[in-house]
Amino acid sequence: MLNQLTISELTARLAQREVSAREVMQSCLDQIARVDGKIHAFISHNPDDALAQAEAADKLLAQGGCDASRPLLGVPVAVKDVIAVKNQPLNCGSKILGQFISPYDATVIEKLKAAGAIVFGRLNMDEFAMGSSTENSAFGITRNPWDTTRIPGGSSGGSAAAVAADETITALGSDTGGSIRQPAALCGCVGLKPTYGRVSRYGLVAFASSLDQIGTFAKNIRDAATMLNVISGHDPRDSTSVRQPVPNYAAALDGSSPDGPTIKGLKLGMPKEYLIGGLDAEVKAAMDAAVKQFEKLGAEIVEISLPHTDYAVATYYIIATAEASANLARFDGIRYGARVDGADPIELYSRTRGAGFGAEVKRRIILGTYVLSSGYYDAYYLRAQKVRTLIRNDFLKAFEKVDAIVTPTSPTAAFKIGEKSDDPLQMYLSDIFTISCNLAGICGVSLPCGFTKTPKLPIGLQLLGKPFGEETLLNIAHAYEQATLWHKEKPGIINAAKLP
């Protein structure tokens, strides 16, 4: 089954001309036809366009076009519905964008296309990336491939489910408070959130500009490293992207020693504040086993303290909603998207937005507008920005002592559809382990580290690294992955379902 291959397996076979890009793309399309009726990872996809791109890749392959400048030649990459792909729909999981078609490519899409990738499909998500379960999409919910009565996580639930169910080789997502790492954990794949400023956000629809980052979903750490190599780098069109050299993340995984990479002597910190009451016993057991594995690999485990952890969720929901209330002001029915007419502009804006936004987006716009409003700004927004400094300092202090921090990605495995949708605060609290990373602007990755017993659901391990420390972060994750087999496990649905 070609759709089950990793990027490195696939590019090796394409280079040898053992398989064609068209066959690979067709294999992914067949898988979508088989399973996506049950999972609904994709909002839409255009098979003809995907196959045409694959045929163009095959032409280049025939001409020997497979070289270091095109590391993804013929590799299908699916895209979260929040990133602009020229001439494809862009809805952000919302009704308010109507029949919007992107007039240009995001920088990451330009880079993927230049690297030879087949960019296809619009992956489902919580509306405007606001949610932790992909239940907030105007296009219907996405289901977890391991148990279709459960959520896939969110907001990039479509991206995680599509990779876990082998509907694509790899995918892009975005992470504002855990929206890549948490669904990756709950669906059993790798999810990488790069450092703030590492990857250009030009063409990413903004949710919370000081927190948003584009990242990747993959079947293993090496693939995530390959994708990061392609999408990283300074972009003059994103003033927050940073002029930092891009190391060869994928090559670095092989290390300099003949035995491959080693993490011997590296120090991994375990934050004592992460042993909270709501931490599931099976998640904790998987976490403890992972820590033992790291010790076996030669790493030293150090207890650390991140004293302001308990304040991260509150800080996040002030800053993220405040920024969202400003960013989403642009959806007013004037220049693009759906419009509901009114007697004057204000009535037009209000009606358009009232009809176009879903419940969670309205909740966050109201909260964000409130914390920024006259008389409340200092008490909420400014105070949150100060606490953000304390949270960031916690991490910078910890990184003086350790090379990376190891935690569970999510306090529980995937929960049931509908379980938390009526209680926004409980939903927000499920992000407790992933949110601080965005507030601090550091990098993080989630990778499979075990399963619950009944039902069998994936458990994710989170590693957090220093700002622009992706190379070390991925090396540590890779060493763990090489020593375990969790990432090889597949959900039953991928084999059980037959072509309709």
Add this chain to the structure above:
Amino acid sequence: MASVEIDVKYVAHLARLALTPDEEKKLADQLGNILGYIEKLNELDVAGVEPTAHAVPMVNVTRPDEIRPSLPHADALRNAPAKANGLFIVPKIVE
């Protein structure tokens, strides 16, 4: 965890967001709870702490002031809900 009173109608006006009476009531309850939770930030002493707006602060990022190609007119208008003569149509603003 005390609940906080919030005038949803007023805030919705600031946000240019039409809400039904049901939505207003539900939001007042839910946001009251969330704001009650957020009150916990008041436990911390933040005197003398500088606020963080961006984790990787960069100031005065500029580019050379040169004319460059931009989105073609037709592309910019392609997604408009109402347009004519190369312009967006909006409700009458001036009598």
